[in-house]
Amino acid sequence: MSMQRRTFVAALSAAAAAPVLASSLGHAQAAGIPNPPVSGELLSRHMRSYLDAELADPTTAQRVVPWLFDIGFDWSPPTKPLDEIDFVIGYAFGNRPPVGGGDPSKVRYEPGPVNEQLADTIAEIRSRRTVPVYAQWEIAHFLVSKYQMSQVVSIEPVVQPDGTITYLSTDGVAAQVVEMRKSNPGGIGTAGVVGFRDHVKRCVLTTEARGMAAFAPRDFEMPGTYDPESGQPWTRRRDLYLVHDMFAQWGMLRTNLIAELYPQG
Incomplete structure (x- = not known):
């Protein structure tokens, strides 16, 4: 993937996430909670969006992202x-x-x-x-x-x-x-x-x-x-x-x- 395309996709992802993140931050700050973490659901959604663009293959992206999330982001055992x-x-x-x-x-x-x-x-x-x-x-x-x-x-x-x-x-x-x-x-x-x-x-x-x-x-x-x-x-x-x-x-x-x-x- 070219550097230009990576930058473009990252910008799109950031633009798509911005309203949701801004809303979450606003509610959290109003409740006195500083810098709340991004939810797993929101992160997974944007990972799928990014990987879909990277692979040009939404089916594979949808299948792979849960593995990426589980192994890379979830460190808590049952x-x-x-x-x-x-x-x-x-x-x-x-x-x-x-x-x-x-x-x-x-x-x-x-x-x-x-x-x-x-x-x-x-x-x-x-x-x-x-x-x-x-x-x-x-x-x-x-x-x-x-x-x-x-x-x-x-x-x-x-x-x-x-x-x-x-x-x-x-x-x-x-x-x-x-x-x-x-x-x-x-x-x-x-x-x-x-x-x-x-x-x-x-x-x-x-x-x-x-x-x-x-x-x-x-x-x-x-x-x-x-x-x-x-x-x-x-x-x-x-x-x-x-x-x-x-x-x-x-x-x-x-x-x-x-x-x-x-x-x-």
Whole structure:
């Protein structure tokens, strides 16, 4: 698309949005609310208008915009009250390099401060309701050492015969938990998912993709402060992590769409 056309389309979108935005701002300012956010509905409408002009294809624009909005603009997971949750899954976020150094492929990393904060969140949940906890080892470490918590299953990394450590992905953790829950006499049940603020939505989606009903526990705030010393570069700062997480969400969507549209391959 030429620069002139981009400018023209942007100007049209801005012109179309201006009356609505001006009206919203006027009402909000009259009510004493400074600089209210644009509604999701209004944003989606203008995204469709812009993408329609860009692609010259309204059907595709209408189909793609909800995906753009969901992955790029909606970072909140579905929630359920604590009394509707049967067990908790704690997904780790970041770590710290080994204090004593050594071969990083064979020396386990330190859990790090963010995972301690995730353990604190789980401890708060358990103080209100006793349910089993399945936590990635970085979180489980603090649940046991700091809180002496019972009914905690630590999800460990895979150690090869030569001592090489393979850390589990979010999906790898979910896969292990669902296998453990299959033997539960009452069925798998509903998972209460605990994860870092910008990670927790994908944690819920990944848990669901593994066949579990999954929600973040309602009214519990997830940790959201990044650790600039994390051993995982993508978890050191927010802008970089959001790109990482959106990349992962697009990969999940791609896989699901291919399976949906071409089930026979």
